[in-house]
Amino acid sequence: MDALSYVSFQHVELSYGRHQIYRDLHFDLEDGQIGAVYGPSRTGKSSVLLLASGNLLPSKGEVQVGGKKPDKKRVGLGPIQDLSPLFDTLTVEEHLLFQARLHHVRKAKERVSELLNTYDLEEVRKYRVKDIPHLEQFRTGLATALVHQPKLVLIDEPERGLTNEEWEIAYRDMRDLTEAGSTVLLTTVLLQVAERCDLVAQLPEGEVWTR
Numbered sequence: 001m002d003a004l005s006y007v008s009f010q011h012v013e014l015s016y017g018r019h020q021i022y023r024d025l026h027f028d029l030e031d032g033q034i035g036a037v038y039g040p041s042r043t044g045k046s047s048v049l050l051l052a053s054g055n056l057l058p059s060k061g062e063v064q065v066g067g068k069k070p071d072k073k074r075v076g077l078g079p080i081q082d083l084s085p086l087f088d089t090l091t092v093e094e095h096l097l098f099q100a101r102l103h104h105v106r107k108a109k110e111r112v113s114e115l116l117n118t119y120d121l122e123e124v125r126k127y128r129v130k131d132i133p134h135l136e137q138f139r140t141g142l143a144t145a146l147v148h149q150p151k152l153v154l155i156d157e158p159e160r161g162l163t164n165e166e167w168e169i170a171y172r173d174m175r176d177l178t179e180a181g182s183t184v185l186l187t188t189v190l191l192q193v194a195e196r197c198d199l200v201a202q203l204p205e206g207e208v209w210t211r
């Protein structure tokens with residue numbers, strides 16, 4: 001692990017049963033940077049977020065966040081695409097309140113109001129997440145990850161459904177976070193998204209490049 005590293009994947013092997021997803025994933029993402037896990041579908045991108053959030057253990061190797069084992073309570077995990085049934089039933093506001101309660105956030109209502117305000121979600125707060133425009137869905141996902149003020153924010157395919165103009169807004173949202181001291185790790189299927197990030201871990205082979 002290098003001195004400035006905040007998220008460190010050390011020779012990580014991941015297998016689901018006999019299905020090996022990666023053999024040797026190795027990267028160090030610095031504090032205050034945006035990292036991308038980039039690759040086609042089914043190469044294990046979402047699994048990287050689960051590993052970094054402490055929801056999944058590597059088959060071999062080690063994952064560290066801030067020099068320690070990942071801790072679900074300290075990491076902000078946005079919704080993993082296709083694995084978010086809550087989006088179908090809860091309103092934006094209910095979704096954020098649910099997350100706040102899950103993380104035992106004090107003054108949950110105030111924190112949720114603050115996030116609704118920061119991300120311009122007040123007008124859609126009573127709508128179910130699946131019924132709002134994609135940029136608001138992205139921002140709901142970001143706010144979900146931020147409810148308990150984690151330092152590391154994990155976002156699955158932020159570009160999904162966004163126009164180029166909306167992607168620029170989403171990108172600015174994430175840069176604002178890193179400029180304020182957070183670290184962001186995202187997944188993407190798009191090279192043009194990966195190229196805007198400070199570090200890229202490309203799957204399935206696990207090549208790593210930086211800007």
Ligand SMILES: Nc1ncnc2c1ncn2[C@@H]1O[C@H](COP(=O)(O)OP(=O)(O)OP(=O)(O)O)[C@@H](O)[C@H]1O
Nearest residue numbers: 016021039040041042043044045046047048081187
């Ligand atoms: N809990 C699990 N048990 C068994 N196999 C799994 C499990 N989770 C994921 N997989 C398999 O691991 C592979 C990688 O999955 P993952 O969702 O991490 O990839 P991904 O790159 O994020 O895919 P997508 O872009 O389609 O979301 C897939 O083949 C998937 O079916």
